[in-house]
């Protein structure tokens with residue numbers, strides 16, 4: 262393949278930035294001439310609402326994606342997607358996080374607590390039904406509430422008509438289009454094979470969001486159902502789920518230049534937002550959030566280095582915060598590099614000229630851009646206050662649990678349809694499971710330190726933003742510290758059984774406990790309720806404005822847009838391809854185990870199992886080496902359009918066979934969420950050949966290869 266790349270910045274000057282996004286909803290597949298791009302199967306084999314197709318083999322797993330790879334419910338996803346379950350199953354005696362885990366028989370598979378998978382069954386447009394709830398002259402708050410209520414009614418009706426299925430309405434374009442999805446949820450997930458952390462998270466945070474990459478970010482789980490085939494909670498009697506479709510594995514993988522595609526559940530992108538939003542993100546929200554996360558990570562790492570209990574309990578939290586804050590740093594660097602806010606502002610200047618050029622457009626959209634600007638300046642002006650309130654809750658699992666108990670008490674007293682989503686009957690068990698899991702990881706010194714720090718921060722807010730519940734505590738840091746120590750010492754919510762018993766109990770019963778943390782949460786509750794309403798009002802304004810923004814931009818650009826990612830099933834295609842991140846630097850698209858050996862060192866995340874290195878030295882590659890590279894390929898790079906949520910998505914070849922598991926993006930591609938470009942947007946997968954080599958040779962789980970129909974010799 263030709264490797265002549267134009268230097269990055271020069272190319273950016275030559276080509277416009279709002280390039281074609283590629284996270285296609287499946288209803289749009291027919292618009293793409295995929296055969297001419299390199300696909301060798303019919304697009305009906307990918308998506309066929311009338312029959313079985315590849316999408317039936319794809320699941321959403323927590324915030325990630327996974328795929329079935331056997332008729333016995335075996336699922337492959339990322340190591341980092343299964344991490345929470347691995348952590349929950351680990352103890353200091355059985356450290357599956359560090360050592361990995363192999364179930365040598367089905368009986369040994371461990372429940373992945375709190376995990377569910379969902380399979381998309383069908384979908385249809387319900388925009389007209391939703392928008393009928395909006396009446397002219399409604400206030401923004403009333404609008405948001407009316408839309409929320411209508412969505413709940415549509416969901417309730419769909420679930421009634423489809424027993425056993427879950428319904429969900431996804432907003433495709435803000436304030437404009439809505440799709441009702443029907444899902445099957447499976448609730449009994451078990452860990453089957455997890456590589457040691459030194460493979461699954463090789464090079465740790467140093468290499469996160471970075472290419473070249475040598476991480477074996479994969480794990481296997483299995484889905485179980487009741488003996489009658491229905492979704493059920495964990496039970497010994499459950500049997501492996503039989504998927505309608507499972508993916509065929511191609512153990513030969515792909516090479517540079519090959520056509521590939523991804524099916525998955527990308528989380529969120531923001532490509533159709535305005536410059537006012539983006540500048541707020543760049544100047545305020547992301548830097549504030551990254552800074553706080555970095556400070557918490559440093560303190561938790563310090564705690565972990567001294568205490569193995571802390572290390573185990575805090576590992577998931579550290580990992581999540583580190584992933585998010587490094588992503589923000591990458592995005593911030595990307596926004597600077599591309600000058601994106603400036604570019605969007607210039608675009609909007611031209612858009613405004615277009616608007617003003619016609620009296621009709623002027624009537625409809627004349628003040629649109631200014632109105633958007635106004636909402637974001639209100640959000641900006643309140644940001645110190647709102648981020649303090651948000652981070653106060655994030656600082657302490659015990660406090661956020663206490664607030665959930667207070668909220669549950671208030672919400673559960675209402676009729677089901679009027680409750681906030683998490684407190685509705687259909688979601689309540691999941692809320693309980695989530696609380697149970699998070700309470701397991703409470704580490705008191707971290708709770709105390711962060712909560713104190715946030716209370717000190719809250720005390721520094723200007724008097725116009727005083728939080729009533731905190732005012733009586735004063736501003737003296739020592740007094741605040743003493744207050745937090747006492748509350749944490751005395752609260753009984755440290756006992757998860759006690760805390761969960763109170764979930765859903767009426768307010769009087771909570772008051773009766775005389776628990777200091779419940780009292781604090783009770784006093785804070787009205788403030789959080791008000792904050793929520795402020796946000797609902799702002800969202801109502803933004804929804805109306807963004808609906809117009811999309812309309813007028815489509816008119817201006819004379820084309821349709823692909824909706825931003827919203828955690829619904831999408832398709833993206835491209836090729837295995839390197840890139841040039843900067844002048845005179847070229848990245849190749851495949852790494853090999855030679856690179857793992859080069860980086861291996863006697864320190865956490867780098868200490869590759871000796872067995873793997875010995876096998877490699879002995880050239881014991883089995884059938885999994887690349888004939889071109891004469892080595893085991895480890896990770897691969899491609900120009901498909903992905904974001905968070907695509908973690909664990911299958912990378913499929915031209916025949917629709919599994920060749921990799923997507924897990925990350927390169928540094929320059931973190932800015933994808935705002936602006937995708939074939940120049941710098943590159944995502945990263947673990948190569949299926951590495952998955953198979955590690956699973957069979959290092960993990961000894963040859964049975965899994967057999968189950969997937971792959972010969973390991």
Ligand code: ASP
Pocket residue numbers: 584903904905906907908924925926944
């Ligand atoms: N590694 C990423 C994540 O977990 C996946 C991505 O955003 O591309 O969020």
